[in-house]
Amino acid sequence: MTAREIRPFNKILVANRGEIAIRVFRACTELGIQTVAIYSQEDRLHLHRYKADEAYQVGKGKPPIQAYLDYDEIIALAVSKGVDAIHPGYGFLAENAGFAKACEDAGIKFIGPPVSVLENMGDKVFARHTAIKAGLPVIPGTEDAIETDEEALAFTQSCGYPVIVKAALGGGGRGMSIVHSDNELFDAMAKCRAEAQTAFGDPKIFIEKYLQGPKHIEIQILGDEYGNLVHLYERDCSIQRRHQKVVEIAPSLTLTDKQRTALFKDAIAICQAVHYCNAGTVEFLVDQNGEHYFIEVNPRIQV
Incomplete structure (x- = not known):
C-alpha cells in the first residue's frame, strides 16, 4: 500500500436539503469544516439553509425539484465560492455519474463512490453480471435487457x-x-x-x-480509497408498502448465524469486484428455503 497525501476539506457544499443536509452540516461543524447550503425559492424558509455557514438560492425560475438537479449551476456556484468538496446526500444527484464526473472536471471532490461505480451499479443488468462474475447467487432472470x-x-x-x-x-x-x-x-x-x-x-x-414472501435484507458497506472494505451488519427491510421500506429492523430476527455470515461475505465480494469506495448498501432477498440472492447495490449513503 503506497502512502497517499490526505488533503483536508476546508469548505463543503451539500447539494441537498432537509434532514440529510442538516446531518452533514452538523458533522462538518464538528470537524471544523465550513459549509454551504443551497435552496430553491420554495425552500427559502427551510431549516437546512440556516444550519450552514453560507446559503445560496439556486434554480431561480425553475420548478423546486429541478433546482436541486441542475448540476451545472450547482458546480458553478461551488467554484465561485471556493468549495473543495460536494456532498450529494441521497436522492437528487447522489447516484448521478454525470454529476460526479462534472465535479471531478471542476477540481471538486465528489463525496461518494467513483464515477465508474455509479455508472455500472446504477444499471441493474450490469450489476447482475458483476455479481455473477464475483460468485454471488442471483435470482433467475434475463441475461440482458429485454428488446422484444x-x-x-x-x-x-x-x-x-x-x-x-x-x-x-x-x-x-x-x-x-x-x-x-x-x-x-x-x-x-x-x-x-x-x-x-x-x-x-x-x-x-x-x-x-418473482420470489413469493422473501425477506429483504440489506448490508451496509463502507470502503476507503485504499481498497479496505468493512460491513456494518444487516437490516431487515421486509416490511414494505409499494416496494418502499416502512420499517427497518436491525439486527434481523430471522437470519441464522450461517446465513448472516454468507450475506456479509457476498456483500464484501461484490464491492471488491467494483473497487467500491465510500458508503453503500448491498441488497439481497432471502427466500423461504433460506437461500439468498443478490438484487442490487445502492451507491450512496443510506436513507
Whole structure:
C-alpha cells in the first residue's frame, strides 16, 4: 500500500436539503469544516439553509425539484465560492455519474463512490453480471435487457410465472410490475418502459423470477480509497408498502448465524469486484428455503 497525501476539506457544499443536509452540516461543524447550503425559492424558509455557514438560492425560475438537479449551476456556484468538496446526500444527484464526473472536471471532490461505480451499479443488468462474475447467487432472470416480446415470452416459458418486470435503471420502488400470466406480460412491459423513461430517462427493462414472501435484507458497506472494505451488519427491510421500506429492523430476527455470515461475505465480494469506495448498501432477498440472492447495490449513503 503506497502512502497517499490526505488533503483536508476546508469548505463543503451539500447539494441537498432537509434532514440529510442538516446531518452533514452538523458533522462538518464538528470537524471544523465550513459549509454551504443551497435552496430553491420554495425552500427559502427551510431549516437546512440556516444550519450552514453560507446559503445560496439556486434554480431561480425553475420548478423546486429541478433546482436541486441542475448540476451545472450547482458546480458553478461551488467554484465561485471556493468549495473543495460536494456532498450529494441521497436522492437528487447522489447516484448521478454525470454529476460526479462534472465535479471531478471542476477540481471538486465528489463525496461518494467513483464515477465508474455509479455508472455500472446504477444499471441493474450490469450489476447482475458483476455479481455473477464475483460468485454471488442471483435470482433467475434475463441475461440482458429485454428488446422484444419474443424474448420476454421465451424467458417466462422457461422460468414460469410469476415474474417481475423491472426498469434497469430503476429505484425507489418505481418501474416494477409483478406479472402472473402471458395476458398481463406485454401491458406490464409497456407500463414499466414508460415509467422508466419518465423517471430515469432510460426505457430499458429486464425480467426476473418473482420470489413469493422473501425477506429483504440489506448490508451496509463502507470502503476507503485504499481498497479496505468493512460491513456494518444487516437490516431487515421486509416490511414494505409499494416496494418502499416502512420499517427497518436491525439486527434481523430471522437470519441464522450461517446465513448472516454468507450475506456479509457476498456483500464484501461484490464491492471488491467494483473497487467500491465510500458508503453503500448491498441488497439481497432471502427466500423461504433460506437461500439468498443478490438484487442490487445502492451507491450512496443510506436513507
